[in-house]
Amino acid sequence: MKSAVTICLVPEARRGPFVFHVDPDPTGAASLASCVREAAELGFDAVEIFAADADSFPRQELRGLLAAHGLGLAAVGTGAGWVKHGLSLTDADATKRSQAIAFIAALIDVAGDFGAPAIIGSMQGRSSAAVPRETALDLLAEALGSLGERAASHGQPLLYEPLNRYETDLFNRQTEAAAFLAARGLGHVRLLCDLFHMNIEEPDIAATLRVVGGQVGHIHWADSNRHAIGLGHTRPEPIVAALREIGFTGHLAAEVFPLPTPTAAATASIESFRRSVT
Numbered sequence: 001m002k003s004a005v006t007i008c009l010v011p012e013a014r015r016g017p018f019v020f021h022v023d024p025d026p027t028g029a030a031s032l033a034s035c036v037r038e039a040a041e042l043g044f045d046a047v048e049i050f051a052a053d054a055d056s057f058p059r060q061e062l063r064g065l066l067a068a069h070g071l072g073l074a075a076v077g078t079g080a081g082w083v084k085h086g087l088s089l090t091d092a093d094a095t096k097r098s099q100a101i102a103f104i105a106a107l108i109d110v111a112g113d114f115g116a117p118a119i120i121g122s123m124q125g126r127s128s129a130a131v132p133r134e135t136a137l138d139l140l141a142e143a144l145g146s147l148g149e150r151a152a153s154h155g156q157p158l159l160y161e162p163l164n165r166y167e168t169d170l171f172n173r174q175t176e177a178a179a180f181l182a183a184r185g186l187g188h189v190r191l192l193c194d195l196f197h198m199n200i201e202e203p204d205i206a207a208t209l210r211v212v213g214g215q216v217g218h219i220h221w222a223d224s225n226r227h228a229i230g231l232g233h234t235r236p237e238p239i240v241a242a243l244r245e246i247g248f249t250g251h252l253a254a255e256v257f258p259l260p261t262p263t264a265a266a267t268a269s270i271e272s273f274r275r276s277v278t
Contacts, residue, residue, distance in 0.1 A: 002045040003273045004074035004253035005266055007035045010052045012083050017226050017257050018050055019266050040069035042270050048253045050077040054106030074251040075218055076111035078104045079122040088125025089143040090136040101143055105150055112154025119192055121161035126168045141184040148188030157217050161192035164200040172201045178212040190217025199224040199234055206242035213246045221252040228256050228268035236276040
């Protein structure tokens with residue numbers, strides 16, 4: 001298993017659970033270069049990027065930084081499509097659904113160029129009076145199918161993240177999401193298992209991971225309070241034991257609040273990884 005830390009490039013998501021936030025002011029202290037450098041100095045294996053969109057993605061700069069510091073790109077988040085533009089795959093408006101698919105598809109291509117998967121979390125949306133849950137699930141399956149094939153063309157899975165009940169009513173539990181992916185024949189889609197969401201929804205995180213097994217594609221390494229592991233009440237040891245049992249070799253990415261400071265959150269995250277995994 002490999003460690004990763006999140007870097008947010010979206011000013012509108014500055015209050016979000018990302019360890020490093022790049023300052024939109026080019027003269028600001030937190031540049032992409034400084035964030036990647038700190039990730040490397042702390043000993044992370046990779047970074048996970050929360051990007052504004054495909055057009056503004058700093059491909060050349062990031063490629064050079066990753067090479068210079070010996071880091072990989074663990075994944076690319078697509079949630080800015082929701083945060084910035086209010087786009088989701090289950091919107092009642094067909095035009096907005098098409099825009100959501102195009103937004104994600106472009107980021108899948110960017111991630112694929114780096115040999116990394118893209119994430120669908122908040123952009124999955126939810127049901128509404130205009131879109132009953134069963135209709136929303138049909139729309140979700142259709143979108144995951146086409147986007148999963150696009151990811152597969154780059155040799156990557158598409159990562160689907162079940163969220164807690166306060167953020168979506170589509171899938172909150174990993175086993176239900178896994179059954180949905182299997183029933184709909186979505187073989188190019190893997191689960192992103194976020195420990196924060198799982199702490200809310202799963203009676204036993206480790207047992208759930210054993211059940212979904214090979215469908216696990218990525219882990220968000222976060223404690224019960226969305227702080228770094230070790231600052232809440234999640235016990236990582238049984239979780240890591242379960243991941244070893246299912247043969248998971250992917251990334252454990254710290255998607256946590258930058259508290260009390262980004263450096264402190266990053267340090268606590270890599271220390272918890274070393275205690276639990278290495």
